[in-house]
Amino acid sequence: MASPVDTFRQSITYAVLTGRDAYGKPTLGPQVTARARVQPSRRLIRDANGHEHLSAHVVYTDAPLTLQHRVWLPGEDMANFNRARCPVAVDESVDGSGVVRFRKVWF
Structure with a gap:
């Protein structure tokens, strides 16, 4: 069975x-x-x-993102801090062994 990580075909850039x-x-x-x-x-x-927020994007990734990170989506100018997005919520998907497999990050 394919892992969700196999569908991660794009790249994001993040910084804390x-x-x-x-x-x-x-x-x-x-x-x-x-x-x-x-x-x-x-x-x-x-x-x-x-608080309620209307999300515009959801990002699935195995990167260790938290609410303290700023994220640039594909194609955005990474030199411009104002283009970075702030996560609203982060959901972790844990496998049967208790290991975090990936994160679902809402923007």
């Missing part, structure tokens, strides 16, 4: 938000590229605080 400088500009860790599957998805979801 490490803080802000004296002027309030965000500082990021190093950018990392990972395999993913990006799907447009209009869906109303709730974040960890219970």
Whole structure:
């Protein structure tokens, strides 16, 4: 049986938000590229605080993404921080051994 990871034919770039400088500009860790599957998805979801958001994309990836990461979807300018997307929710898919197989990240 094929693994969901076999369907990750696109690439995303992500970096963790490490803080802000004296002027309030965000500082990021190093950018990392990972395999993913990006799907447009209009869906109303709730974040960890219970707030509702209309998602525009869902990304399936095995990258260790959290809510603290910023993500550039395929074809976006990675030099432009304003093009980075902030995850609204991250769902982990765990196999029978308790190992995280992939993440479903909502934007």
